[in-house]
Amino acid sequence: MSKPSSFAGDLSGLPTHAFGARSLTWWGVIAYMLIEGTAFALAGASYLFLMSQEQNWPPARLPDLLAGTLFTVVILLSELPNIILKKAAEKEDLAQVRRWLIVLDLIGLLLLVIRGFEFQMINVRWNDNAYGSIAWALLLLHTVHILTDWVDSAVLTALMFTPHGKGRRFVDVSEDCLYWRFVWLTWLPIYLLLYWAPRVA
């Protein structure tokens, strides 16, 4: 590099964090959603495939609606505090973010408890037959999502109460909200498959 370089512009005025598609990690979250979404779609397709091969579906008792429907209602309602949290993060309002993170952490815990009941109330075990296996698989896949998102949120909540709670961390919170949206959006088709497809078939 003996010759001096020629410069067309300067980058020092650029910000170091931004929300939405401007954020690098946003693309990571989107890619992760595509991966998990594909896995869910294929698991759902497997459910439908197995259903099409069977005369009686389910070859077992119908799943009880209570726990699953309660879960669905709660998770849909959770979008409300989720919207508030996302907006607060994008305004970088620390107090609001702390408050609503805790609210969502508690809702997450509640959902995990209800989910525990769901596993019993679908009235079939994973090793009874293929229907039981795929039903448990769908429920388990989604539970892993709730769990990993919950751990993620818990860590973020802790972070926001430390001196690290500034700048880029608000972007992390906003993206966590985005991911939560994905968690309940993917639940809806699974709910329909698990609880209503056997009733319609």
Place this chain on the structure above:
Amino acid sequence: MTRPEDLPRDGPALQGEELHRRLSVTWGRAPGLWGWLMTVDHKEVARRYLITALAFFSFGGVLALMMRIQLATPESGLIDPDRYNQIFSMHGTTMMFLFAVPVMEAMAIYLVPLMVGTRAIAFPRLNAFSYWLYLAGGVMIWIAFILNVGPEAGWFTYVPLAGPEYSPGKRTDFWAQMVTFTEVAALAVAVELVATIVKQRAPGMSLDRMPLFVWSILVTALMVIFSMPAVALASGMLISDRLVATHFFNAAEGGSALLWQHLFWFFGHPEVYIIFLPGLGFVSQITETFCRRPVFAYPAMVAALLLTGLLAFGLWVHHMFATGLPRLGYAFYTAASMAIALPSGVQIFCWIATMWESRPRLEIPMLYVIGFIVTFVIGGITGVMVASVPLDLELHDTYFVVAHFHYTLIGGAVFPLLGALTYWFPKMTGRMMGKRMGLTAFALVFLGFHLTFMPMHFVGMMGMPRRVYTYPASMGWEGLNRLSTVGAFVLAIGLLVFAGNLALSLRRGRLAGPNPWNAASLEWAPASPPPPYNFAHIPVVGGHTPLWDDHGRLTYMSGLRVDDRELLLTTAIDATPDLREPSPTPTIWPLLAALATTGLFIWSIFDPWAVVWGSIPVAITLTLWFWPKSREPATEPVIE
């Protein structure tokens, strides 16, 4: 605290030797083993991937030679059926999961950040983590094989053969978990590459100015994202059928053997294009350089890559033509399987058209391009044949198909890879590979390849099925088999010469400057090998061929931090500068998290509860990985 304006940044005031010195400190790592374990430099991680993948390639090759020795004689008693079945299963598994995809990943991890003009790959710690997982999966399956617990149901492990009743023991479980290791690694790399390509391109490198190799990697990464979940799901279902008595594939309890095939091939078909597309990217870059012209009809080339990636997802049932599904449905897959010949055909035309525009320099990489064209098209032709249901019903599961996929995989991916290694060796090492050895290797590889695999078309048509450990003397197959065996050894010698050339040139190759081939793309701007920070200043790009434009004088953007790792994010389509992004420093957490994950994966082969308990160390290591370092707030100041 220093004011943002006072922080040292690259630019007119700070460039040249002084800048290089300071950036090397900021972007370097501690010397020795500890630093090596903690590195997040994409070039170092890529080299690891490359060496490991090439090692697995040689192991898989040795297995192939063993099979060829066995099959040279009818009713050979050399290798017993159990061992042979493990050998062919491990050959396919090693080549597909442990060599072909990882080696392409390796080249992408190394080249993409350099080609798009950025300082690091996106998510560098994830990159480091992915390598350790890949290594763990490969080592696990090979130890299992050496201990005689290797998979023996093929690389595709059809059920019910691979299920709990007909494959007792842990063999298939090791296979299924190896898939988990490698597929998590591949998905991680795919995410990094998409993010790097979309967000970290140099200013001015709009999508329509991206090098064709980068396009091929973008499409490949997207294919990985949409196809790998299928094999992850399938292998998860297989492990759970075997370990906790689920019935996904158990016909007696409502499961289906065809469910496995659908899920596996939904992954399996795109998988071969995942391997093939980066090879096409290599060919584009090499052709451009040695023809001294950008490849003819760039928009057609990009469209061909996109169309290939898309069509690849509509073909999978062509692996199932003999399973008795409705014939009307098959017609769609025949049409799609033949249609995919179109984009490849267009690309072949465009490369040759580029050669017409200006006579190519016949350097070794260009020879491999020619070898690729001559060989791959044959594979494409036999592919069109097996796309036809009536033809496929005879040819399926015979040596004809073995010939077909080796023509496409070796012709279409390995030949370009050998060309690419020769081509980018100077960039990676600062030395040229030897020309005479290179020529010898090329000749032996080309000759050996055709001698090995061309006879297989014919012995297949004579009725020799695949995956047989022996065959009767009365069939008349030994002549062609013997020819293939001889060819295999010629091919092996050729590859040994290539490897020898690699090793010798590392020490004694002619020294290379930044751009010994006089190429046009950005990776040839930095020194050979590049410094840890890649580019001292972020380059600005005005066209397809940055190093050929304006007499090779690049323009830059100044202003990135020098004492902290910082790179530039640009907008997705037009690549206008948008954000300054901090880049992670070396850390041991990716390795620790990988160890925890390895523990989880291996333990769960033996005990379902491992999924619960084994997750805890993983969660802890991941949390500590992502927990911000205390000095981070000091890197935040922004000039508003």
Place this chain on the structure above:
Amino acid sequence: MRRLMPLLALAASGCAGVQSMTGGAGLGSRQFNTLMLAFLIVTGLAYLFVLLFLGGAFVRRRRENVGNFMRPLLIGWTAFILVGIALLTLLSCLDDRQSALAGTGQPPLKIEITANQWWWQVTYQDPMASRTLITANELHLPVGRPVEITLKASDVIHSFWVPGLAGKQDLIPGRTNHIRLLPRRIGLLRGQCAEFCGMQHAHMALDVIVESPARFAAWYAAQLRPASPPATALAQAGQAWFLSHQCVTCHSIAGTTAGGRTGPDLTHVASRRTIAAGTLPMNPGSLAGWIANPQGPKPGNHMPTIAMSGAELSAVVAYLGSLE
């Protein structure tokens, strides 16, 4: 075209063997040859163009204005590929239709084949139960009469494939598949399992004898008869030993108390060309070797090694060898 076919077959396979797919002994195989030729012509033309085009890039000396003809040439090439693909797809579909419609107007012969690790159970079906024939590992077919085979599997996925007659179909546990054959030439053919099915996949073959309707009827009648009682003292001793040992758990011999169905039916085993699903020729020597040590020629197969003295072995071999 007709005269080109045998030449092609010869060139492609060097004297079509019993398992060659270019033999053309059945309708499916003949259609394969014709279709393959069409494919070779179309794709061969494409390859020729590629080679010439590539060669031309190095031979040409002047480099001006290639862009002028490159663009139209690219369009032409694309059109050629599209038309070629469409043509080949159409020909494939026509081939399928032709196979589906083929039949000589005769009622089809109905057979059910169940694949097991590593042998074939063959059941000739007949509306009269007394005319249902169960045999193993060998198929006799009358020439010119369509055959409909129902395909089932008892354990893992196998694939039924007689290349000389037609393409293959998988036998999948839990599913029933079908295949139609139309043998057109008298002779001996060989089939082999074409889906990896475990340890002895390589030794799961099938002898196929296509014969005149008269000979087929004679064979069928002979096969329907129960096993002939052993004539010699040695063979009688062999039968006594056979019926009082584990053999009967797996094997059946019609007309005796042996009724096992997990292994091949042995009623007329000596009339078959080979034993152990095409692994060994049917003769006293291989029979003795097989019974004494089944794990030798076919390691991992499900027939246990039963301890017997040399005299007992000779007797059993003599008995089984008499079951024509």
